[in-house]
Amino acid sequence: MCRQLRKIINILRGDALFSALLALYIILIALTRGEALRLQSLVDAEALSLIYSVMLVSAILEESGAFSYLAARAVEASRGSPARLLLYLSLLSALSASVVMNDTAMFMYVPVAVVASRMTGAETALLVAIIAISANIGSSLTPIGNPQNVIIWRHYHIGFTSFVTGMTPFVAVGLLLLSAYIVLAGARAAKGYPAPPPVRLEPRLLVPALISLVAIILLAETGHTYLGLLVAIAAALLTRPRILLSLDYLLLASFALMFIDFRVIGRLLAPILSRLASLGTVPTILLAAGLSQLVSNVPATILLLNHVKAWRPLAYGVNLGGVGLVTGSLANLIAIRLSGISVNKLHRYLLPYFAALLALVVLLAEY
Amino acid sequence: MPHPPPPPVRGPPHAQPPIRLEDAEKAINTVKAALGYVTTTILSRVGPAGDLCVDIVLLYHGFALDRIHYDPETGTPSPKGRPACSHRYEDRAAVESRARELARQILGELWVVEAAEYRAPERAWVVPLAWRHYIVAHVKVSSDGAELIPDYGLTEEVRRYIV
Numbered sequence: 001m002c003r004q005l006r007k008i009i010n011i012l013r014g015d016a017l018f019s020a021l022l023a024l025y026i027i028l029i030a031l032t033r034g035e036a037l038r039l040q041s042l043v044d045a046e047a048l049s050l051i052y053s054v055m056l057v058s059a060i061l062e063e064s065g066a067f068s069y070l071a072a073r074a075v076e077a078s079r080g081s082p083a084r085l086l087l088y089l090s091l092l093s094a095l096s097a098s099v100v101m102n103d104t105a106m107f108m109y110v111p112v113a114v115v116a117s118r119m120t121g122a123e124t125a126l127l128v129a130i131i132a133i134s135a136n137i138g139s140s141l142t143p144i145g146n147p148q149n150v151i152i153w154r155h156y157h158i159g160f161t162s163f164v165t166g167m168t169p170f171v172a173v174g175l176l177l178l179s180a181y182i183v184l185a186g187a188r189a190a191k192g193y194p195a196p197p198p199v200r201l202e203p204r205l206l207v208p209a210l211i212s213l214v215a216i217i218l219l220a221e222t223g224h225t226y227l228g229l230l231v232a233i234a235a236a237l238l239t240r241p242r243i244l245l246s247l248d249y250l251l252l253a254s255f256a257l258m259f260i261d262f263r264v265i266g267r268l269l270a271p272i273l274s275r276l277a278s279l280g281t282v283p284t285i286l287l288a289a290g291l292s293q294l295v296s297n298v299p300a301t302i303l304l305l306n307h308v309k310a311w312r313p314l315a316y317g318v319n320l321g322g323v324g325l326v327t328g329s330l331a332n333l334i335a336i337r338l339s340g341i342s343v344n345k346l347h348r349y350l351l352p353y354f355a356a357l358l359a360l361v362v363l364l365a366e367y
Numbered sequence: 368m369p370h371p372p373p374p375p376v377r378g379p380p381h382a383q384p385p386i387r388l389e390d391a392e393k394a395i396n397t398v399k400a401a402l403g404y405v406t407t408t409i410l411s412r413v414g415p416a417g418d419l420c421v422d423i424v425l426l427y428h429g430f431a432l433d434r435i436h437y438d439p440e441t442g443t444p445s446p447k448g449r450p451a452c453s454h455r456y457e458d459r460a461a462v463e464s465r466a467r468e469l470a471r472q473i474l475g476e477l478w479v480v481e482a483a484e485y486r487a488p489e490r491a492w493v494v495p496l497a498w499r500h501y502i503v504a505h506v507k508v509s510s511d512g513a514e515l516i517p518d519y520g521l522t523e524e525v526r527r528y529i530v
Contacts, residue, residue: 036452047378063519065430065514067429068427068428068430071428072428098387107429107526108428108429109429111426111427111429112404112429114406115403115406117403118403119403126446180527194400194403195400196401196403196427197397197401197402197513197514197515198513198515199430199514199515199516199517200514200515200516242519242520245526246520246523248526337408338406338408338426340408340467340471
């Protein structure tokens, strides 16, 4: 019994996010005099199961080696041009993040960015920022690209294509602005680099994963989310059963706690949040982006969900929030840990981009 | 007395791809080409007995290829097969910082051993990487010598650690 307890304590100590959310929950139980214990109404089980399904299929897609294969082809296609290399890598990162979740895209492309900086002479922090931005922006395009989009998609009952259509202007502006950053990267001409060999490509993982992803989306659209979960689990069992055991369940538990904690906080702050969110499109975008800097974009989404009538300002705001401070998106923390660059260095490149995109998005919203 | 017939083999035996010297050479060249694209990250953990174990993980396109054991006492890599965990350290963060520094340095000093072993159950070549006179890592390559095979288990470990 003691050994099991020690194991649990070690897990909690190792996972700061989960521990912080659990501590917050305990505080909220005290503040709400036990109301926060009514878990059933607070946790969006369908959204959680959709996030889990996408995480599972993303893991299979990633192990198929498809995106790594594409990265190798992108380096080959750049034919020694640093600007082309950065452009292809950022587009690939954006595209990948719209299909697998943005944190998965970070794992795949931040190491490539570090190598690209070595090859091209551009500053590592700038290249990592480019990949982080492209993954965050690209992931905003689809409802499955990041957890906040999954939540918004489900809550507002938007169709998949309507969501993509609605987010396209935001993503287009974001990627156009990013291309300016690529020009600023000022990479000098590299001496020429050999094409990297590919990681083993496994079509027998890729095909079932893609079919499962389509099935999950269709089932979620028609209100059969749990059936989509079964499809995801079946795909994992048929292709890589190991993935079922190795998925980050503590992260999933953290999402569940986020729902609970921030729904309770949302109820406590309801009068203020409702008032602020009713001020219009631009204030909603600013509120969502601003809150994301404080509590990260997924909690900010949960906080505002019941107070914002139209989904697009909320989606624009929380996705924009992901490219500001490092705390704006969990995926940014992955970029820092993988590349070893400092938070300040990353901010040096993220924050000007965030300010410029915020201004453009506000203009877009006005007109 | 005649020997009884041998029992039948159930199903056809696993067909192994033919092994050629050229494929081994190709596998070695594949690893050499990949080395320029490898990055590193650190994995550290404290064991149940309080000993600190630090590994430098070789990453390629987001996948882990292998881990190099780091010796916290000497501040150098430890050869493959000798994880160098230690009780004798003052500050975990300082050890990790030194390991990170070594990881950056070591990439330029790794060299590919010009020989490969073949692992039939995995249908893969294993190409050793060396640092000075230690073999410190193994990189797996497909049997045709063309594609790298990641260590998926280590990749998942890195993901959990990073997140």
